[in-house]
Amino acid sequence: MKEPGKKYFFINVETLGDQLIFSFQLFVHNPLNNGYYPFLRANCPFTSAKRKLLSEIVEKGGMLAIADVQRESFLQQLSLNEDQVEDLRPPPVHELEKRRSQLKQQENQEASKENFKALLNDAMTSDDFMPLIDVVRNEVVAFSPRISSTTTLASLLCETILTEDNFLNRVVALSYLLAKGCGITDESSLGDLVCATFYSHLGYTQLPHVCMSKPFLEFNEALTKEWKKHPGLSMHILRKAQIDLSSRCKTIIEQHHERYDGQGFPQMKKGQYIEPLALVLGAASHLLEFSSGRVNGSKSSIQTFVLNFRNKNFLPGMEFEFGPLISESLSYLVDTMKQEEDTKSVA
Numbered sequence: 001m002k003e004p005g006k007k008y009f010f011i012n013v014e015t016l017g018d019q020l021i022f023s024f025q026l027f028v029h030n031p032l033n034n035g036y037y038p039f040l041r042a043n044c045p046f047t048s049a050k051r052k053l054l055s056e057i058v059e060k061g062g063m064l065a066i067a068d069v070q071r072e073s074f075l076q077q078l079s080l081n082e083d084q085v086e087d088l089r090p091p092p093v094h095e096l097e098k099r100r101s102q103l104k105q106q107e108n109q110e111a112s113k114e115n116f117k118a119l120l121n122d123a124m125t126s127d128d129f130m131p132l133i134d135v136v137r138n139e140v141v142a143f144s145p146r147i148s149s150t151t152t153l154a155s156l157l158c159e160t161i162l163t164e165d166n167f168l169n170r171v172v173a174l175s176y177l178l179a180k181g182c183g184i185t186d187e188s189s190l191g192d193l194v195c196a197t198f199y200s201h202l203g204y205t206q207l208p209h210v211c212m213s214k215p216f217l218e219f220n221e222a223l224t225k226e227w228k229k230h231p232g233l234s235m236h237i238l239r240k241a242q243i244d245l246s247s248r249c250k251t252i253i254e255q256h257h258e259r260y261d262g263q264g265f266p267q268m269k270k271g272q273y274i275e276p277l278a279l280v281l282g283a284a285s286h287l288l289e290f291s292s293g294r295v296n297g298s299k300s301s302i303q304t305f306v307l308n309f310r311n312k313n314f315l316p317g318m319e320f321e322f323g324p325l326i327s328e329s330l331s332y333l334v335d336t337m338k339q340e341e342d343t344k345s346v347a
């Protein structure tokens with residue numbers, strides 16, 4: 001099986017048959033120094049003395065190689081196809097990849113039946129995110145295992161953790177959905193986002209306990225200062241644990257509280273200087289934190305948040321600087337018809 005990008009492929013001496021002249025050059029490979037050396041130029045006779053010498057080289061562990069740029073000439077002259085040369089055969093499909101492929105077929109069938117927008121609105125109406133979480137889990141578990149270690153980690157995390165309806169899993173599902181709504185649909189980006197979402201609040205474990213029990217708006221200056229350390233603390237824990245994450249995944253964690261107008265933290269980055277997926281995670285986290293009462297102490301629906309967001313009716317503690325793309329995506333995904341009618345009937 002030839003490795004992608006390799007400049008030579010190996011053949012057996014017998015493959016050459018009894019032909020005397022070749023339209024391609026022969027090389028020998030020395031496994032001791034991983035070097036490739038010219039053995040016989042194209043159109044030079046492959047004499048019996050050369051054959052004997054080549055056999056001796058192979059007996060001592062050397063290997064006969066052909067430059068990949070001459071692959072076509074080699075196959076043509078010897079009337080072979082790639083399947084007949086061991087080093088040119090496509091790689092066997094790994095068991096993990098077979099399983100992912102089956103899951104992907106199932107997931108595609110589900111996707112044609114189910115619509116993310118309908119699932120999200122059902123989840124918000126019934127306050128049951130499990131069907132949405134299940135769909136996200138099925139998608140991420142089916143990601144290819146050949147993209148990156150972070151993508152594979154995202155699949156494993158979803159397989160083991162994304163199994164119940166809790167706050168963290170809701171953030172994972174909503175940020176995933178929001179990213180797709182913004183047109184970010186490749187598995188590599190979504191894998192980075194999923195891992196970042198799972199790990200972004202690891203730093204909470206190092207904060208005073210009161211940060212977990214008090215609404216954000218009731219934090220005093222000192223507590224706010226402590227709380228703002230959590231993205232950096234999350235990164236510190238990940239570094240200590242030596243968890244290998246992609247640089248974009250780390251950036252999402254570091255920047256998930258940066259805001260489009262430059263009023264976020266820790267670096268007060270602005271607009272296009274913020275990783276888009278960090279804004280996605282920031283929006284999904286904030287939406288769920290606000291609606292669950294973590295910001296101002298009173299619960300409200302996500303639809304109400306989005307309606308206020310769209311009408312620029314900004315309540316205390318409400319954040320809205322996530323950039324135009326996310327604003328559009330939220331307005332599209334979240335059906336606020338009922339809240340609008342309620343608002344009209346009250347007026």
Ligand SMILES: [Fe+2]
Binds near residue numbers: 200201256257285
């Ligand atoms: Fe956070």
